[in-house]
Amino acid sequence: MTQQTTQIPVSSIILDEAIYPRKGIDHRRVAIFAENIRDGIAFDPIEVEPCPDKPGFYRLLDGAHRWSAYKSTGVEEVKVIIKDLDGNDPLLYAAEKAIGPKQLTEEEAKDTARRAYAGNTCLRSADIGKAIGRSRQAVDAYIADLRAVNQMGRDIKIFCMHRLGIPQDRIAKRLGLDQKTIHYHLGKMPILANSLNADLSRGFTVAQVAQKHGWPDPMVWSLALEGKTDHDRFKALGWGFCTWDKWEWNDCDNRFGDDWPGRIPAQMIAHILRYFSKPDDLILDPMAGGGVTSDACLAMGRRCWAFDMKDRPDTRPEIEPFTWDVSSAQSRLWPVSAKEKPDLILFDPPYFDKKAADYDKKSISGLSKKAYLDFLEAFFILLKQNVKKKTRLAFINADWRDFQNTPAIEEKHKGGILIDDYLDILKRTGWYHTHIIQAPLSSQRFSPVVVSAMQKKGILGVISRYVIVLDQNN
Ligand SMILES: C[S@@+](CC[C@H](N)C(=O)[O-])C[C@H]1O[C@@H](n2cnc3c(N)ncnc32)[C@H](O)[C@@H]1O
Missing domain, CATH: 3.90.1530.10 (Conserved hypothetical protein from pyrococcus furiosus pfu- 392566-001, ParB domain)
Incomplete structure (x- = not known):
């Protein structure tokens, strides 16, 4: 001092x-x-x-x-x-x-x-x-209730990260604890879960149990749906199951993921998981944003390693902080040195030029068109170098055309970034699509005034968004 x-x-x-x-x-x-x-x-x-x-x-x-x-x-x-x-x-x-x-x-x-x-x-x-x-004892008595709540918060964090398959050394590092403490807390998990399971079996809803015990909804869903098939999980969650390759939802399911710029519906993640992964598979979300993938993985019984440049240790400890930088060969780092490799990568990057102001300055959404495409190319190579031969990639992206300023008749070939541009890059980097699923954005986000102005000027809007699913077999 x-x-x-x-x-x-x-x-x-x-x-x-x-x-x-x-x-x-x-x-x-x-x-x-x-x-x-x-x-x-x-x-x-x-x-x-x-x-x-x-x-x-x-x-x-x-x-x-x-x-x-x-x-x-x-x-x-x-x-x-x-x-x-x-x-x-x-x-x-x-x-x-x-x-x-x-x-x-x-x-x-x-x-x-x-x-x-x-x-x-x-x-x-x-x-x-x-x-x-x-005395120390007097202070213990003064703060007993605060300490219990804090302990509970820590227990829930450890439980959540453990359930998502994050190894103990990474949980310890993330929470600033030693591995022995993590091990000790994990031993208490079954007892902790017992009282929630008891309330669930008494007929309380997931939302009621979550509120009573102060757990996040997705964690309670992961307990409530333990051992269930994907089909039964969908039913319990009230999600219809799309049989065809066009998936459309007007709203995000607010029980999963945070309010986040560019948030995608948990139902979309759940469909990708159900069609392209198995229970307990390891899912990687390299740009996890509001945490909808990890929440959906808890509900669907998958493990999930999630990363994002935005660090939110208190509310999203399961999203580990990491900024992907592929601008030079030296900085092509992989965030973890674990032996285990993901079975499925769920990649929902910021779409070109969209929401640039909402993300961090270093986000890829602020890049020029060429730099954005170059990033994707280098990133797909990096993914390939660090995953299994059998790992699949689900890449979510939207067509981008400068439609807000240009009537359709004046738009030029290669004036935007369309699905074929992504497919070219993916093929060049050794990723081959098995499915292209249309998952359009809701047109309801355009106000009637904007729609009327677009109609007057002959502007053709964009709501196309795709889930491109790829493997590595040519
Ligand atoms: C479209 S959002 C993901 C939204 C998420 N799927 C959801 O529904 O909540 C894209 C995320 O990529 C992150 N991001 C952008 N550039 C990044 C980079 N270079 N490294 C790590 N994260 C990055 C942003 O912080 C943002 O949270």
């Missing part, structure tokens, strides 16, 4: 309640200090740190009563120590300072302990206790 003593305006100091351990200021104490100031008695400098979200301001770490007294006596500048806490918890630091002159009340100690733990669940009871002037 470093510090620097200097003179700053009293008006640049604030009392931030988030890091203040007491219930309020003791006005009698302030009045005595004000009296002392008027009598010319000098105080120790108060301690502050720069405000994280208010440049030019400082928040109090120690000396709230002295600061209030300075304000009430009209002092304009005071001597302060500006602290750099080097990542130490400011609330606990402030508490440790506060208990010097006067212990915290029971209510203040409990509240401070809970706030500190909620802000950082890695804090140890003994360290919190030392700061607030209480």
Whole structure:
């Protein structure tokens, strides 16, 4: 921890309640200090740190009563120590300072302990206790319920990742735990699942059980449908099964996947899984976005390794962070060194030029047309080099034409990227299609005003989207 003593305006100091351990200021104490100031008695400098979200301001770490007294006596500048806490918890630091002159009340100690733990669940009871002037056991009692919820959250994460077939070393790395801890938690899983299974067998719905136990819906579905056939899973989930090669849905099933730019319906993933994979197969989703593939895999009893450049460790620990960069031979990295290879790759990249503003700057959606196609070519080669001979690829993409600006009669050959462009690249890189399934986007996303303008100008819109399924046999 470093510090620097200097003179700053009293008006640049604030009392931030988030890091203040007491219930309020003791006005009698302030009045005595004000009296002392008027009598010319000098105080120790108060301690502050720069405000994280208010440049030019400082928040109090120690000396709230002295600061209030300075304000009430009209002092304009005071001597302060500006602290750099080097990542130490400011609330606990402030508490440790506060208990010097006067212990915290029971209510203040409990509240401070809970706030500190909620802000950082890695804090140890003994360290919190030392700061607030209480024993480790007292802190354990203050935070017991918070710790139980956190433990449950961690258990669910471990259970989910394990169920998706993510190896223990990767679960440990992702959750910042050691492998022994993961192993210990996995041992508790059957007991954890028992109480949910009991509620399911009593006739509670999946949604009710999920809500009661605080589990995500897809995890409860994975328990509820254990041992069922794909056919029965579809029935239980209320998904009709498309017999022909045209799959159409107006809406995404909101029980699976997050609201995400370019989200695809879980029903589409489930159809791909049902037609082109077997129970317990390993599915790879290299650009997993809102997590619809991993959720659908839980419901369909498949394992899934998912990656995305967007890291969301709290809500989507099963999507491991990874940015595919195929711009040079050296950076053609594969995210994991596991021996096991996927049975099916489910690849739903950002479509060319679409939603570029919604994704990260490094996303491939912002590339030029040539760079986008070059990326796909290099990526398909990379996939081939890292999977089994028998691995299939399901590539989801849409036709792209500049239809918003151009009447159909003025459009030129090769003015866009159409399905044959993808098929050419795929063939060149050793992927041969066995099926082309039409899975059009809903035309309902166009407003009546836009449709009417398109009709007037002779513009032919695009809703074509395809699931191209490929293997590696020529
Ligand atoms: C169309 S979205 C996937 C949507 C997903 N199937 C769903 O329904 O939620 C494409 C994803 O690719 C990711 N992405 C784009 N470029 C990437 C790159 N170079 N490496 C890793 N992820 C990338 C984006 O962050 C985005 O989440």
